[in-house]
Amino acid sequence: xxxxxxxxxxxxxxxxxxxxxxxxxxxxxxxxxxxxxxxxxxxxxxxxxxx
Amino acid sequence: xxxxxxxxxxxxxxxxxxxxxxxxxxxxxxxxxxxxxxxxxxxxxxxxxxxxxxxxxxxxxxxxxxxxxxxxxxxxxxxxxxxxxxxxxxxxxxxxxxxxxxxxxxxxxxxxxxxxxxxxxxxxxxxxxxxxxxxxxxxxxxxxxxxxxxxxxxxxxxxxxxxxxxxxxxxxxxxxxxxxxxxxxxxxxxxxxxxxxxxxxxxxxxxxxxxxxxxxxxxxxxxxxxxxxxxxxxxxxxxxxxxxxxxxxxxxxxxxxxxxxxxxxxxxxxxxxxxxxxxxxxxxxxxxxxxxxxxxxxxxxxxxxxxxxxxxxxxxxxxxxxxxxxxxxxxxxxxxxxxxxxxxxx
Numbered sequence: 485x486x487x488x489x490x491x492x493x494x495x496x497x498x499x500x501x502x503x504x505x506x507x508x509x510x511x512x513x514x515x516x517x518x519x520x521x522x523x524x525x526x527x528x529x530x531x532x533x534x535x
Numbered sequence: 536x537x538x539x540x541x542x543x544x545x546x547x548x549x550x551x552x553x554x555x556x557x558x559x560x561x562x563x564x565x566x567x568x569x570x571x572x573x574x575x576x577x578x579x580x581x582x583x584x585x586x587x588x589x590x591x592x593x594x595x596x597x598x599x600x601x602x603x604x605x606x607x608x609x610x611x612x613x614x615x616x617x618x619x620x621x622x623x624x625x626x627x628x629x630x631x632x633x634x635x636x637x638x639x640x641x642x643x644x645x646x647x648x649x650x651x652x653x654x655x656x657x658x659x660x661x662x663x664x665x666x667x668x669x670x671x672x673x674x675x676x677x678x679x680x681x682x683x684x685x686x687x688x689x690x691x692x693x694x695x696x697x698x699x700x701x702x703x704x705x706x707x708x709x710x711x712x713x714x715x716x717x718x719x720x721x722x723x724x725x726x727x728x729x730x731x732x733x734x735x736x737x738x739x740x741x742x743x744x745x746x747x748x749x750x751x752x753x754x755x756x757x758x759x760x761x762x763x764x765x766x767x768x769x770x771x772x773x774x775x776x777x778x779x780x781x782x783x784x785x786x787x788x789x790x791x792x793x794x795x796x797x798x799x800x801x802x803x804x805x806x807x808x809x810x811x812x813x814x815x816x817x818x819x820x821x822x823x824x825x826x827x828x829x830x831x832x833x834x835x836x837x838x839x840x841x842x843x844x845x846x847x848x849x850x851x852x853x854x855x856x857x858x859x860x861x862x863x864x865x866x867x868x869x870x871x872x873x874x875x876x877x878x879x880x881x
Contacts, residue, residue: 486633486640494651504633506833506871509642514866516650519631 491520499523539665539672541573545718548680549659550621550879556679556707556784557769560660564878566722568618571699576608576661576677578710580779601779603764604771606677606706608661614687614698615724616828620872622702623830624880626682626754627870628656628787637875638827644869645754645790654786656681656756657880661704662714676714679707681785684755687832689729689822691748697729698822705758708781709771725874727822727830734796736857737809737816737839741798748847750796752820752832754868757788792859792868794818794834800844800853807853810839815860829873835865 486504491497493516501522502508551564581603584596591597612618620641624630628646632639646652661680665672683703690697734741734750741747763782771778800806808814815838823829837857845852861867 488631488633490631504631504640504642506642506831506869509631510644510833510835510865510869513629513631513642513644514647514650514864516647516652518629518652 489520489522490517492517541665543665544575544673545664546570546662547716547718548661550876552625552657552659552880553679556655556658556782557709559676559678559711562716562719565660565662565716565719566617566876567719568612568722568724570610570612572609572611574609575663575673576606576680576704576706578675578677578706578708579605579607581605601771601777603780604708604710605760606680606704606708606710607683608704610702610704612700612702613695613724614700614727614822614830616727616824616830616872616874617722617724617876618700618702619687619727619822619830620874620876620879622682622685622700623870623872625657625659626685626702626756627868628653630880632879632881634873636877638873639875639877639879641872641874641879642869643872644866646787647866655784656758656787658707658785661706662716662718664714664716664718667713667718671713674713676711676716677706678709678711679782679785680704681706681758682756683758684753686751686753687820689732689750689820691729695726695728698727703755705760705785707763707783707785708779722876725824725828727824727828729822731821731823733821734819736794736796736818736855737805737814737837739805741796746799746801746804748797748799748852750820751793752795752834753793755791757790759786759788762786792834794837794857794859795855796857797847797852797854799847800851804853806839806842806855807844810842813838818857827873827875829871831871833869833871834859835867835869836860836862 549560768783
C-alpha cells in the first residue's frame with residue numbers, strides 16, 4: 485500500500501502519513517489537507533562516554 | 536513560391552508547473568504531444584486610441600496605445616492517460632501524487648479556498664514552433680497559462696474519435712519570441728478508448744446493461760480574466776509601460792461541472808423515476824489502457840436535472856443531464872489518473 489504525507493489545512497499541524505487510496509485522500513483533500521514532504525526523522529541522541 | 540502547411544506545427548508545454556505566473560517552464564519539465572485541432576494559441580494585442588478625447592479639434596484618432604495582451608486557445612486530443620492526468624491536475628488544481636514508475640497515480644480534487652487552498656490554478660508554459668531556427672516561421676512561448684476547462688466526450692463506434700478530450704486554456708498574455716526551447720522528443724501516449732469504459736450512475740451500471748450510447752462530462756473554471764490586470768501586474772516588457780499590460784494572476788471564478796449521457800430506454804429504465812424522486816447518487820466513469828494507465832472520475836453526488844426521451848439509431852433513448860452536488864464529506868469531484876509520467880504538475 486502506497487503511503488503519502490499530508491500537511492493540515494492552512495499548512496498547520498503536524499504532517500500525517502496516510503494510505504494513498506482515493507477514499508482516504510478525497511476526504512482529507514476536501515478538508516484542506518495537501519501533500520508535503522516526509523518530515524525528517526528525529527536524530528538519535530548520541531551517547532558520550534567519558535574517558 | 537514557398538508556403539507553410541500547418542502540419543509542420545509542433546507544440547510542447549509544461550507537464551510540470553511553473554514556479555510562478557511569470558517564470559517559464561524549463562524544457563526538462565515540458566513534453567511534446569500531438570493534437571487534433573488547427574487553432575493556434577495566439578497572443579492577442581489589445582489597443583486603444585485617443586479618438587474620444589477632447590482637445591484635438593476633431594473626432595479622429597491621432598495616437599494608438601498598446602494596452603494589454605490576451606492568450607487563449609484550445610487543445611483537442613484523443614483521450615490518453617497522460618493528457619488525462621495533466622488535464623485533471625492543472626484543471627482541478629489540487630493534486631496528491633503516489634506510486635512509482637511505471638505507475639504514478641494522481642489523485643485530484645478541485646481547490647477549496649475555504650479550506651485554505653489557493654485561488655490560482657497551477658501555471659504552465661505553451662510553446663508553438665514551425666521550423667524554428669534560421670528558417671523560422673513561428674517560434675514562441677506563452678508563459679503563465681492555466682486550464683480554463685476540459686470536456687471529455689465518449690461515444691459509440693470503433694475509432695479513436697469516440698474518446699476525446701478538449702482543453703481550453705488562457706494565459707497571462709506574457710510570451711517570449713523566440714521561445715528558446717528545443718522541442719523535446721514526442722511523448723508516447725496510452726490511449727483510453729471508449730470501449731474500455733466503465734460507468735455507474737445513480738446505482739445503475741450502464742455498461743453491463745449495454746444501454747450507454749454516449750457521455751460527456753466537463754469542468755469549467757470560469758477564470759476571472761479582467762481581475763488579472765491589477766495595479767502592478769506588469770507589462771509585456773517588464774517595467775516598460777508602452778508594451779501593454781499582462782496579467783499577474785489567473786484566479787478561478789464560479790466553477791461548473793457537468794455530466795450528460797444518452798442511454799437506451801426500456802421498461803426497466805429508471806431515469807424518469809429518479810428524476811421525479813430527485814434520487815441522488817454517485818457517478819463513476821472509468822477508462823483504462825492497462826493497469827498502469829487509466830482515468831477514473833467520480834462525481835461524488837448528483838441528481839438528474841433533465842431526462843428527455845428521444846431516438847438514437849431507431850432505438851428509444853433517454854438523454855440525461857445531471858447536476859453535480861457538493862457532498863459534505865467527499866466534495867464534488869475526484870479524479871484518479873494513472874500514467875507512467877512522473878512529476879505532472881510538480
